[in-house]
Amino acid sequence: MIDRIIAPRLSTARELLKDLAPLKNSARRAKSSYFALLILLTLSPADASAQTLSDANSARCEQRADNSTESTTLDITKTTSSKQVSPFVFDEPLNVAKDSFFLHKYELLKWNSSEKEELLEILAAIERRFTLLTKQVKPLGPISIFRVKELRSKIISTEPYLVSGPGYILVSDKFFMAPDKLHALMHELVHLIDSCGEQAYNPKWVNRMLPSMWKSKLTLQFLTGHDYRIFLKTLPQISELPSNYATINFAELLAEVISAKLTEMSEEDFSKFASEWFSDLLHPKKNRIERNSTFMGAMKLYKQENFREATRLLQKTKTPSASTILSNYYLATCLFKTGKIQESLAECNTTLRKAKVLDLMDIDEIELGALITKADILLQMKKYELAKETLNIALHKSPTNRHCLRSRSLCNFELGQEVEGLLDLYRAKGLDKLMYKGIKCGDYCPKMTIELLETATQRTKSVEPLYIKSAAYHRLARKATDKRQRNSYFNSALAALMEASERSETYRAQTHAQCGLICLEMGDLQTARIYFEKALCIDKENIPAMLGMAKLLANRGNTQESSKLCKDVRTRLDLLKNEDIVGLSPWSLNLLSKDETLKIVQFSQ
Known part of the structure; x- marks a missing residue:
């Protein structure tokens, strides 16, 4: 039906453009061409597809020679406001400079018509429903939308649907399988309008959301798989955070909150909410707009490694x-x-x-x-x-x-400090199997973290949580300023290691060596020696134990023997290949139920 209506009007527009060919005056030709295309847009029915509007807009761009013929400019505005031009451009691999970081990092694909149309419909829906958001996006153009096979992220382990940056949005295969494409796209638009991070790191906003952020991060590390999924479903009610993704950092939190609130609230209610928390973002002053635009320009240069x-x-x-x-x-x-x-x-x-x-x-x-x-x-x-x-x-x-x-x-x-240097080199080579990545946000409330650790390690006979528990206590000891508290943390770290050693022989030599190193920090040299000797009885080439003995020799004034032992260790390390550093993951602490955890981590406080 739409094709039958549009076809004769397309023909009319083509005839008008054809009639312009004999015109000699270039200014008259350009003016008349634009007029012909306005007629085409005016004649298009109100329910014409977004793709038809895109094609017309693309033709207008060809007349003006603003873009390559390989690009398609998108018009996501309503037909009643057809004079406004969208900031989005479907870009193709041929338009990317050969030295662009895109080509080095991603496999760029050509757009196909069905994917274009689907994305156009989503953009049109955002334009119709969320004017507060799209009003701030339009001045940021042109924004290139690239099609890529897959995406990689430094901040999450799973492949993201979309990635945005200064002047671009990357769309992966996974996006077209996303359960909520509209939310995913709005999320990236928020990133673009707050590229400089002034809203994400606004002290008032951070202060409000900080307790929920750290409590959520801490909680998620201790839940069983089943209770983890239950907690994620109830996260908005418990913590104000709309999703697990919002716990990554404040930029992701902002994008998730705005995207969620826009879809949950009426525009009137969202305006009230936004006026309290996002007024500078959605109603920015001129200097704020200029800073964001300048920052985006700087980030383009940064990614091109044009640091000057x-x-x-x-x-x-x-x-x-x-x-x-x-x-x-x-x-x-x-x-x-x-x-x-x-x-x-x-x-x-x-x-x-x-x-x-x-x-x-x-x-x-x-x-x-x-x-x-x-x-x-x-x-x-x-x-x-x-x-x-x-x-x-x-x-x-x-x-x-x-x-x-x-x-x-x-x-x-x-x-x-040769012993300390060799220990760091040993760990940098990925040889220390008792290292751990750290319990995120454990420092915000050590007491709460300890209670979670104690409860979790009582639930399992596995040794890995005990190593993590020991490392967490060791970390707390190093930060403690009170001597009594410091020694208490050190003793708890030792107790967890000894319990792990009794349960399993797998890392027994390394466990004894680690106990010896903790005793060295405590100043208990005699006990440290006992632990190092135990480690070397099991594994005579245990590097941490050898270095511990070298430290003890140096403390007794036997620098010659200490230096000789360190030289031997250095030779061994040089011969060993680097391994991936696979730290003990806090996810091995997935041992507690949601109810158990929330008794300890109380969000209402």
Whole structure:
């Protein structure tokens, strides 16, 4: 039916365009061409498909020579507002520069008509239903939409449906199988309108959502598979978080909350909600719009590794407010890459100060990234003591970070702390099987974390949770300022290791060696020696135990024997190949029911 209505009108438009060919005046030709296409759009029926509008819009772009013939500009506006042009462009692989990071990272595909039409319908639905959102998206164009085979993410283990960045959205195969495509696409649009992160890291917003974030992260690590799924279904009622994805960081939280609220509420109710929490995002002032636009431009240059030009733009986007933490974070990296070490260090310190104001801790990876950059700068400046202090904090957050372990080993060697340096090198090679990735958000409430650990380890005869329990106590001991509390944590770490050793022989030598290293930290040299000797009786080439003995020899003044033993270990390490660092995962703690966990982690408080 629609084809019968549109066909003669398409013919009329073609005839009008054909009649323009003899015109000699180029200005008159362009004006008349545009007029003919406006006639076409006016004649199109109100229920014409979004694809038809897209084709007309594409023709208009060809007349203006604004885009390659391989691209299709999308018009997701209603037919009554056909003069407005959408910011979206379906882009093809041929349009991507050969040196683009897209080609190195993704397998770009050509769009097919059915996928285009499906995406157009979703965009049109968003335009009709969520004007508050689309109003802020339009000034960001052009936004290229690329079709890719699959996507990879640094922040989640599963393949995402979509990935967005400065001026683009990547659509994977998985998107077309998503249960809620509209929500997924709105999620990415929120990322685009808050590219600079000013809303995601707004102190008022962070302060409101922080307790829910860390309690949810902590809870999810202890639930059984069955109760994990139950908890996810009830998460919005328990914690205000719309989904598990919202626990990743504050940028993802913002995108999830806005997408969920838009679909749950009427536009009037959402406007009231938004006016309290998102007024600057959905009704931004001119300087906010300019900062976001400039930040997106900087990120395009950053991804192209044009750090010098990215620096120039990022300088314009930073403010004293903690909400512009991303500007400082990326600026620190750009300055470091361009050799401006002192300026980069200043931006790292500003980022860390803002992270402290926001109290990000283990909630977000920004602080970890800033610590790593700062440590790299201090190493380059040969300030090894300060670099080591910085890396200690970074490794507290991410114990299995290979880069940090290697960097700290270098610091230790330069500071003459050979045993500590070799231990870090041993761990950086992936040889320490008792390392763990860390219980996320465990530092927010150590008492709560300990209660969860104690309850979980009582539920199983498996040894892995005991190793994690020991590592968690060890981590708490290193942060404790009270000596009595510190020793209590150390003793709990030892008790968990000994219980694991009694249950299983698998890592018994490494367990004894780890006990010895803890005793060294406590200053109990005699007990440390006993543990190291036990480890070496089981495995005479156990590297941590050998290094522990070297430390004891040095403490007794026998530096020659200590140095000889360290040299032997160094030779052995050089011969060993690097292995993947597979830390003991907190997911092995999936032992508690939802009810048990919520008795400990009380969201209502």
